[in-house]
Amino acid sequence: MTVRIQLLTEPFDAADTLRTFTDALPEAGGVVSFLGQVRAGGGPGGDVEALELRHYEPLTLPAMQALGERVMGRWTLDGLVIVHRSGTMLPGEPIVLVAAAARHRRDAFAAADFTMDHLKSESWFWKREKAAGAWRWIEPREQDIEDLARWL
Amino acid sequence: MTVRIQLLTEPFDAADTLRTFTDALPEAGGVVSFLGQVRAGGGPGGDVEALELRHYEPLTLPAMQALGERVMGRWTLDGLVIVHRSGTMLPGEPIVLVAAAARHRRDAFAAADFTMDHLKSESWFWKREKAAGAWRWIEPREQDIEDLARWL
């Protein structure tokens, strides 16, 4: 059983993180991962030059850990990784990596999907984007709220 | 747009394959992957010593390519990878890697999940396991048939 939950302020290598996780769990038949990265190319205000995620230290990591416990309790998993960046990131850089390893494929898919929906809508991050030299705060999307309702 | 569909007879490095795929798609906000690996530890006949996947050359790769086209047509994706091993594999070795990259997270999750369900139930592979020195053919699971019905 591997549970790794991290809030990082520096860039990380998602492929390496996933390899380390998977190699340590040869008993898991399946590993589902989600990698979210800073999108290169157009946003509403033109090409995104940078993305910043702020967090609130006393809440953010504890909430990620609580989410991890909830996910481990809801599905039968061999392991779970949640790695989330904060700070300023450039296009192509990883923002978040979630990976769930399980004996059964459906558990791994559902756990990764659930984790991402809850990270998006319930974890303590605030995001802003820089385009054409100006920073703009990103408001939560309606879609994210709807995604969450799928799990009730 | 990257579409890579391969049937391999030799071991492959899933983390490297995923890294190459992801690095080439900075415009994709999210990448969902599924890695299926030979499970170390107990099967019905004891610890699995090896797994063999047979295929039928004239059907197997063409069917994987047709599945890839179906997936690309059904969701809005920036890229899709389907890599499947055939031949004899040892515990811990990758069997299958599916990855879907998309602007929107839900498309990537659904596409990877759909692809795996269809690879499991509709692609031309036959699997046998070696345990306690004896090879045993694996019959399709009812669960795999039910998984498929989710997409109708």
Added chain:
Amino acid sequence: MALQLVFLGRLEDLAGSGSREVAFAPSLSAVIAALEPQLAEAVSAPRIRYAVNGALLPGQGHFEADLRDGDELAFLPPVSGG
């Protein structure tokens, strides 16, 4: 005049090898009739599919499909990949 038969999955164990050459027969049903009884029964089971020269016969049955000299006939049990 001959046909090439290909047996996949557990049918290979029953047949004793993954492929064999047999004397020409004009249809799938005639080919099956010439097999050992246990193998003939196994390849006629409801969920077995067939391919002629790599082209899947549509659905099940089609036991009267015409065959030609040199055709490759594959017997495909339910798959279990991934």
Added chain:
Amino acid sequence: MALQLVFLGRLEDLAGSGSREVAFAPSLSAVIAALEPQLAEAVSAPRIRYAVNGALLPGQGHFEADLRDGDELAFLPPVSGG
């Protein structure tokens, strides 16, 4: 006697910085009343959450929660992570 205020997300832009020290006030409503009007309105909006010393106040409202000297009070707009 003082309180530390922390403004997250777009509230930071409105406040002009991520944190500030203010004179002690005994409750959230008293703290908000002493802010610039535009900021006071923004931090009172329906979807804003509050935390005192890193502990989230349950639900919304709770404007009468007792504060103590030195407390850190965080104003948390809707999140947009991941």
